[in-house]
Amino acid sequence: MLPPQPMPDYFAEDALLPEGWARGVRIGVSKGGVIDSVAADQSPDGAARLSGPVIPGMIDVHSHAFQRAMAGLAERASSGGGTFWSWREVMYGFAARITPDDLHAIAAQLFVELLRHGYTSVGEFHYLHNQPGGAPYETRAEMSIQVIEAARHAGIAITHLPVVYAFGGFGEQTLDDVQARFRADPAHALGVAADLTARYRDDPRVMVGLAPHSLRAVNLSMLQEAVSGLAGLDAAAPLHIHIAEQAKEVDDCLAWSGRRPLEWLCENLPLDERWCLIHATHAREDELEGIAASGAAVGLCPTTEANLGDGLFGLAAFAAAKGRIAIGSDSNVSVSPIEELRWLEYGQRLHAQRRNVFTTADSPSTGASLWRAAAEGGARALAQPAGAIAAGKRADLVVLDANSPTLATKTGDQILDALIFSGNDNAVGRVMVAGKWIIEDGRHAEEERTAANFRKVLRKLAP
Numbered sequence: 001m002l003p004p005q006p007m008p009d010y011f012a013e014d015a016l017l018p019e020g021w022a023r024g025v026r027i028g029v030s031k032g033g034v035i036d037s038v039a040a041d042q043s044p045d046g047a048a049r050l051s052g053p054v055i056p057g058m059i060d061v062h063s064h065a066f067q068r069a070m071a072g073l074a075e076r077a078s079s080g081g082g083t084f085w086s087w088r089e090v091m092y093g094f095a096a097r098i099t100p101d102d103l104h105a106i107a108a109q110l111f112v113e114l115l116r117h118g119y120t121s122v123g124e125f126h127y128l129h130n131q132p133g134g135a136p137y138e139t140r141a142e143m144s145i146q147v148i149e150a151a152r153h154a155g156i157a158i159t160h161l162p163v164v165y166a167f168g169g170f171g172e173q174t175l176d177d178v179q180a181r182f183r184a185d186p187a188h189a190l191g192v193a194a195d196l197t198a199r200y201r202d203d204p205r206v207m208v209g210l211a212p213h214s215l216r217a218v219n220l221s222m223l224q225e226a227v228s229g230l231a232g233l234d235a236a237a238p239l240h241i242h243i244a245e246q247a248k249e250v251d252d253c254l255a256w257s258g259r260r261p262l263e264w265l266c267e268n269l270p271l272d273e274r275w276c277l278i279h280a281t282h283a284r285e286d287e288l289e290g291i292a293a294s295g296a297a298v299g300l301c302p303t304t305e306a307n308l309g310d311g312l313f314g315l316a317a318f319a320a321a322k323g324r325i326a327i328g329s330d331s332n333v334s335v336s337p338i339e340e341l342r343w344l345e346y347g348q349r350l351h352a353q354r355r356n357v358f359t360t361a362d363s364p365s366t367g368a369s370l371w372r373a374a375a376e377g378g379a380r381a382l383a384q385p386a387g388a389i390a391a392g393k394r395a396d397l398v399v400l401d402a403n404s405p406t407l408a409t410k411t412g413d414q415i416l417d418a419l420i421f422s423g424n425d426n427a428v429g430r431v432m433v434a435g436k437w438i439i440e441d442g443r444h445a446e447e448e449r450t451a452a453n454f455r456k457v458l459r460k461l462a463p
């Protein structure tokens with residue numbers, strides 16, 4: 001018998017490593033899809049040459065996959081112009097009707113699109129637990145399984161976060177009819193998490209965490225039960241929560257508890273590195289410093305936050321406190337990490353009336369600073385061994401299209417500065433997840449079939 005052939009190394013003229021852009025980079029990838037060596041200033045001899053600049057795949061820490069089906073359908077003014085809360089009514093209309101098969105088709109379409117734009121992991125904040133009307137499915141994790149199977153089929157890594165959702169508003173208000181579909185007490189959500197952990201034990205691309213929906217939807221004892229129950233399942237599993245997204249939410253929390261949402265959370269729970277706080281839009285500087293000191297990440301969703309008129313996150317103060325950021329596609333009005341990062345930076349520039357906000361003396365390139373921070377912060381927030389081109393990380397790589405006019409003549413830091421701030425054509429050429437090419441020449445092998453299934457579901461769900 002012949003000895004097993006070693007996998008050839010990959011060779012990139014330019015690659016974004018944790019310390020910055022490097023030239024002549026050889027990347028060794030094991031048969032299991034893990035990076036086992038990275039070295040710069042090497043020769044390409046005997047390696048498989050990658051045809052453009054290589055960056056780590058981006059992490060999408062916050063998605064509600066089913067909402068991709070309603071993107072674009074809540075952009076008409078109602079009386080008063082429309083608010084987050086009127087948008088939520090449209091969303092509830094969709095959420096009430098989606099079947100398990102519908103969810104699979106919508107999620108598959110979303111995940112193909114995310115991959116085509118350079119995301120390689122997604123965090124699904126999943127609250128569509130029950131049948132319409134509120135009865136649980138016979139298999140309690142039915143809807144979760146549909147999302148995870150769609151991710152596995154599309155080839156994107158996923159951290160699935162079953163949501164704890166028990167109340168319709170601050171002070172333990174009763175759920176309304178549509179929200180009954182979301183109902184999950186900590187025992188139910190932990191049961192789903194345990195089922196999924198067992199079911200996907202052998203797929204290293206699938207991770208499981210938990211997500212108390214918001215301070216509106218849980219009480220303190222449920223939060224405590226969720227945290228300790230999840231730690232019993234996996235001590236490092238991630239915890240996500242929506243927090244301080246809307247000014248009304250801050251006012252309601254103050255009226256209920258005398259505390260702002262982030263104040264209440266920090267006073268009542270020991271936050272740590274397992275936590276990812278989604279939005280944290282309405283945060284005072286001392287609250288941002290508290291989050292940064294705890295090691296928790298903030299999951300920013302700039303296109304959704306803009307779409308919903310949420311407000312602007314205090315990025316400059318949070319970055320000054322060395323806080324960890326991540327990005328999410330949330331309502332999935334955008335499937336592009338470039339658009340999220342561009343909006344993130346531009347919002348800050350418009351607010352502060354200055355340029356290049358997300359930079360430091362050590363990392364003066366806004367584009368490279370944003371990409372590295374969001375990829376590394378996102379990977380930790382999803383407990384995915386990814387987010388950087390480094391030995392021991394999963395081989396999740398994005399090869400940019402060297403022929404894209406956006407990237408013509410660009411080297412080093414200019415590559416991501418150009419991609420994020422002037423790229424409007426999709427310049428993602430190839431995408432690898434766990435050592436396997438999922439996107440080639442900008443295309444996914446299943447994209448026609450996936451789009452056809454998605455169209456069918458959209459026709460059925462049309463309002």
Ligand SMILES: [Zn+2]
Nearest residue numbers: 064125242330
């Ligand atoms: Zn959300």
